[in-house]
Amino acid sequence: MADVKLSGVHKYYGNVHAVRGVDLSIADGEFAVLVGPSGCGKSTLLRTIAGLEDPDDGTITIGGAVVNDLRPRERNIAMVFQNYALYPYLTVNENIAFGLRARKTPEIEIRKRVGEAAEMLGIGNLLQRYPRQLSGGQRQRVAIGRAIVRKADLFLFDEPLSNLDAQLRDEMRSEIKRLHHEITTTMIYVTHDQVEAMTLADRIVLLRDGKIEQQGAPLELFEQPRTGFVAGFLGSPSINLIPATLKTSGTAAEAVFKSGGSLTLPPAKAALLSGAEERQVLVGIRPQHFSRAGGGGPLREGVVSYSATADLIQPTGTRTFTTIKIGGVDAVAELQAHDVTNHGERIELAIDLNRVVLIDPASGLVIA
């Protein structure tokens, strides 16, 4: 068990500045997920924590001790790799026991721990097989087993689920979460998949171009993104960003689209806006904040009605994604399964503007 602290960590690959001054502090027992698009430096950062890469600057502390000069084996960490990295010429049993044997653990203890881990992961019947005789999901379990028998201070996962098919991925995701509840070791998990990040994390660390864009609890990042990038990265389908001119006067604010039409912002949002009377913004509306306007009754505070033509219709079974036009650009609305059925259908929508996000297009920062 250990906490992890990074301060001012930089990493260069030749001319590429992969990690640009990351300060990060992960509490003991926390499940932190490093997430971001490919090339954002998340894997590099994880490998730096593991000791597989040396940082060019900054310090890394695990459990209160600076580990910069320690080899990976001396950091008492365990890691699960994207391609599992099982030892192909050893049986499952030998694979799981490898780290214990390397550390001269007594045979009795090894047998006990391997047995426990195998039972926990449901691979007890596979112990005598070789990795090539296992399916992807089973290999993943063995890789996790190899990590947990070590009783390491810190678990590192490098995109462990990306080689699995969708169904297995969901299954293993829950297992990893359950595992964390059971063994409560500090875990750092790298993924590019925002769903994995949202579902697993105690804390999401969103990286962009080698820097931390924002970190916090999953819902905090989702609901209060600090930048347009964060708003766009989290959520599926991703947030609709519609260019508009924001006109504020007194306590009222209105987003006027170039192609005509406008949305009146609720007073709570308008109150957050100050200064400029008129400015360019991106209006961010999540697909989930659309709904079919029903009954013609009075709308809630901050909810506006909008009439649109359903362009593309993508049913997923539980929900149906519909592409509509707002302010001249395509936007996706997530509706109930049977809310819209026909291409070209005219639909009355309600948009909940209480949770709208306004972004300054120049700086990318969220302004309200």
Next chain:
Amino acid sequence: MTVSVSLNGAEQRRPSRFGRMLEDRLPYLIVAPAILILLLVGLFPLIYSLIVSFQRITMTENDTSFVGLLNYAELFRDTRLWASLGHTAIITAIALPLELLVGFLMAQLFIDGMPGRQIFVALLVLPTVISPIVAGATWRLMFDVRFGPIGQILSFFAGEPVRILWTVNPAYVYPAIIICEVWQWAPFMFLLLLAALSNVDQSQLEAAEIDGASYLRVLRAIVLPAIAPVIAVACLIRGLDLVRIFDIIWALTEGGPGSMTETVSLYTYVQGFSQFETSYTAAISFLVIALLTLITTLVLKRMELTR
């Protein structure tokens, strides 16, 4: 000239019977010349020398009558032949593991991205590129007792003149041959093993490092099993070459002193082209072919078992 134009596809002109036959056999016709040449250059000499080995052709006698297994029976009485096979075995048994070991160590040295790696690799491979007879001649000069740099370097370290007759002194001829052989062919092992080592899955090595495994454990559990097929093939290639070793020894000692370093290839050459015992030479050749076939078959079988 007629041009048939099919308008609806149903009217496609059917090929004649001869045309169809030609079409069916065309692939065979195309490869036939190549097969013929292969048979002519590969198989004909083999069969011809097999026939010769059952005759009694020498320089003075062109006796083409068949004498049965006479030449083969003679093989078993020929102590010089068995001695030469022994010399071959000694050289192979020492040089092959040495080449493998030196090649492996060199590959290990270079696998971790040594600076200037490309230039070094190119330089190191040079010995393998030159002809063995040139290598032998070069080393003969290197070993030369009066002008050779080896003697001078040894003298420098010993602090007194060291005069070793590398190519004559019975105690030093084998070391001389093996040094030259390993110098020339360790780079070959190096190249193959370097390629094999760079294919070892990096993340497995990283996982082992995190697991805290020692170098020897990683070597035994991960690296060696991964490169074993390459090692086997490399040893097979070099082993077969070593059994046929000729040029280096010819240049260094000519099989001497006496017949002390005479390998089976040298002996065959002497029998064939100094003694002109043509039929007997053919019999020796077939003995060697039989031996090599046996070794190759055993090794290949073994490799399949480990797969």
